[in-house]
Amino acid sequence: MNVVSQLVNGLALGAGYALLAVGWTVLLSAARLVNFAHGQLYMLGAFVTWFATTRFGLPYLVAIPVALVAVAALAVVLQLLMTRLTLDQNIVSLMLVTLAFGYLLQGGAGLIFGGDPQIIDSPFQRQDLSLGGARFTGQDVVIIVLALVLYAVAFYVLGRTNVGRMVRGVAEDPKLAQLYGIDAGRVYLVVFVFSAVCAALAGAVVAPRSPILTSIGFEEVIITFLVVVLAGIGNLIGGLVVGMGLGLFTAVFGTYFPPAYSTAAAFVLLLVVLVVRPQGLKAR
Amino acid sequence: MTTADLGTPVDAPPSAAGNRRGLPGAARALGWLVLVVLAYLLPTLLGGSDRIFATVVLIAIFAMMSYGVDIVLSYLGEVSLGHTLFWAAGAYTTALVTVNAGWSPLPALLASVAVTTVLALLLGLATLRTREFVFSLVTYAAAIIGLTVVQNTGALGGSDGIVGVPVFELPAVDGTYVARTNAELWPIALVFLVLVVLLVARFRRSRLGTTALMAQMNGDLATAMGVDVRRTRVLVFVLSAPVTALAGWLYAYQRSYVSPDLLSPTFLLFMLTAVILPGRRLLLGPLVGAALLTSQQQLASLGGDADKIVLGGVLAAALLLSPDGLIGIWRAAVQRVRGNRR
Numbered sequence: 225m226n227v228v229s230q231l232v233n234g235l236a237l238g239a240g241y242a243l244l245a246v247g248w249t250v251l252l253s254a255a256r257l258v259n260f261a262h263g264q265l266y267m268l269g270a271f272v273t274w275f276a277t278t279r280f281g282l283p284y285l286v287a288i289p290v291a292l293v294a295v296a297a298l299a300v301v302l303q304l305l306m307t308r309l310t311l312d313q314n315i316v317s318l319m320l321v322t323l324a325f326g327y328l329l330q331g332g333a334g335l336i337f338g339g340d341p342q343i344i345d346s347p348f349q350r351q352d353l354s355l356g357g358a359r360f361t362g363q364d365v366v367i368i369v370l371a372l373v374l375y376a377v378a379f380y381v382l383g384r385t386n387v388g389r390m391v392r393g394v395a396e397d398p399k400l401a402q403l404y405g406i407d408a409g410r411v412y413l414v415v416f417v418f419s420a421v422c423a424a425l426a427g428a429v430v431a432p433r434s435p436i437l438t439s440i441g442f443e444e445v446i447i448t449f450l451v452v453v454l455a456g457i458g459n460l461i462g463g464l465v466v467g468m469g470l471g472l473f474t475a476v477f478g479t480y481f482p483p484a485y486s487t488a489a490a491f492v493l494l495l496v497v498l499v500v501r502p503q504g505l506k507a508r
Numbered sequence: 509m510t511t512a513d514l515g516t517p518v519d520a521p522p523s524a525a526g527n528r529r530g531l532p533g534a535a536r537a538l539g540w541l542v543l544v545v546l547a548y549l550l551p552t553l554l555g556g557s558d559r560i561f562a563t564v565v566l567i568a569i570f571a572m573m574s575y576g577v578d579i580v581l582s583y584l585g586e587v588s589l590g591h592t593l594f595w596a597a598g599a600y601t602t603a604l605v606t607v608n609a610g611w612s613p614l615p616a617l618l619a620s621v622a623v624t625t626v627l628a629l630l631l632g633l634a635t636l637r638t639r640e641f642v643f644s645l646v647t648y649a650a651a652i653i654g655l656t657v658v659q660n661t662g663a664l665g666g667s668d669g670i671v672g673v674p675v676f677e678l679p680a681v682d683g684t685y686v687a688r689t690n691a692e693l694w695p696i697a698l699v700f701l702v703l704v705v706l707l708v709a710r711f712r713r714s715r716l717g718t719t720a721l722m723a724q725m726n727g728d729l730a731t732a733m734g735v736d737v738r739r740t741r742v743l744v745f746v747l748s749a750p751v752t753a754l755a756g757w758l759y760a761y762q763r764s765y766v767s768p769d770l771l772s773p774t775f776l777l778f779m780l781t782a783v784i785l786p787g788r789r790l791l792l793g794p795l796v797g798a799a800l801l802t803s804q805q806q807l808a809s810l811g812g813d814a815d816k817i818v819l820g821g822v823l824a825a826a827l828l829l830s831p832d833g834l835i836g837i838w839r840a841a842v843q844r845v846r847g848n849r850r
């Protein structure tokens with residue numbers, strides 16, 4: 225395998241990781257919230273897309289919005305249940321509640337979608353492209369472009385607009401922000417739904433690369449954690465860089481060692497970083 | 509620290525606490541003894557079928573497993589999502605040394621405890637300087653990566669696990685005590701359960717236990733009083749791991765095989781729910797929680813996916829509706845009844 229194809233492989237993988245992590249990073253940086261059901265929302269994004277294409281015969285590009293709307297509706301319900309905990313900034317309970325939601329969603333998805341592995345039929349997955357000897361699919365291109373666009377949008381909205389200022393104000397101090405007339409509960413709702421939709425989108429576009437199971441959410445979320453902790457809590461641009469970096473690391477590691485251990489190797493890397501630099505790659 | 513939120517302090521209503529303290533020590537010890545004897549007789553009183561014995565043995569094992577999480581969650585106020593790693597490490601170490609090297613149960617227990625302590629120490633030290641929920645993220649990642657490593661490592665049996673853990677045998681006065689059935693395993697499970705409860709009771713009164721509680725309630729105050737919060741955190745974490753490993757050790761014998769499912773979220777959710785459902789910081793809380801959850805899964809199972817919904821739903825409902833758990837509901841009810849009487 226040559227260097228160019230490793231690079232392309234790694235970038236495609238890494239863009240997928242970054243796409244999976246962007247929702248979490250926004251949730252953390254903008255609202256200081258955590259969501260351990262993120263992986264299950266990713267899984268639901270993938271499965272609803274699969275369901276809409278196979279059962280309703282919708283084209284892939286129409287099935288994606290269906291999945292996003294379905295997950296957004298679910299996210300509204302979840303966040304409304306958690307409003308009191310989020311306003312109290314009760315992180316311990318939020319971690320546990322979202323973990324419980326995730327498990328519940330996995331059980332529910334198992335009942336609805338069954339226990340067999342499924343494949344999402346995406347037209348982009350069938351487009352074989354090549355560049356300088358590296359072979360990749362149209363799906364890889366979609367993933368890379370979407371990741372860059374989403375990070376740019378999140379960076380712009382959070383950093384440069386009034387909405388972003390409101391969100392950051394609520395993250396700083398929800399009670400004080402309310403004194404200024406900002407509806408903190410609504411801001412949390414918007415941020416949580418955005419984050420959930422990002423997860424679902426990642427599921428709809430990343431998952432066609434391999435067969436999906438209702439249990440994938442549990443394992444996929446680990447990559448998100450690695451990205452978030454390595455980048456430093458809530459470091460948006462760091463998330464993109466670390467996501468891409470992890471993808472390259474996985475691609476290179478996979479050519480010399482059994483690929484099954486690549487996440488474990490990345491985790492060992494994380495432990496070393498935590499000892500040397502507990503705040504992650506964040507400058508502050 | 510984000511741990512100032514773990515519900516109300518343990519304080520029972522003053523009258524109840526007063527009553528309990530009013531009992532002389534001897535009477536209290538007698539009360540506990542009666543409780544243990546009743547627990548021992550319980551499966552026989554319930555008909556003594558193998559299903560009943562299997563259920564009570566599993567309750568004891570899962571309660572011990574949950575006590576490890578309880579020590580960290582209730583007293584330190586940290587959420588460890590990595591205790592399934594210790595649970596699996598205890599079981600896998602036992603399976604490895606008994607199947608491959610023919611060790612007997614007690615040396616296998618020592619090996620399990622040693623391996624788990626090293627693992628906990630490594631994880632505890634690596635997360636020493638992390639703040640907030642990074643500890644939870646890292647412990648969670650450790651458990652899930654443990655799962656992929658175990659599934660892909662031939663020496664650990666891969667996704668099939670290790671089968672053929674021998675029958676539990678202990679040297680006894682007249683030769684050996686052999687536990688072939690759940691009924692014969694029950695006394696062993698009960699003895700270890702009592703030991704674990706005694707350990708947790710001792711921990712609650714120990715200097716480490718009170719320091720942990722202080723660090724949880726007010727980390728700054730604890731630091732001002734000269735407590736090394738980080739050291740306390742690592743010590744409590746390292747103490748909790750062998751408790752869960754002990755349960756894993758016994759589970760390997762009960763099931764006679766080990767497999768990667770030990771690292772599945774099922775056990776993680778079970779441990780957390782068993783601690784939180786009855787109410788945190790109760791000595792017998794994890795036992796009550798484990799008994800409720802195990803009874804549902806063993807005697808009234810609705811199937812794998814539906815049981816997931818039950819377990820996740822119970823945990824979410826407890827946290828959203830009554831963060832103090834069942835005991836919180838009970839206390840509120842008692843208070844209301846008293847208020848009505850006045």
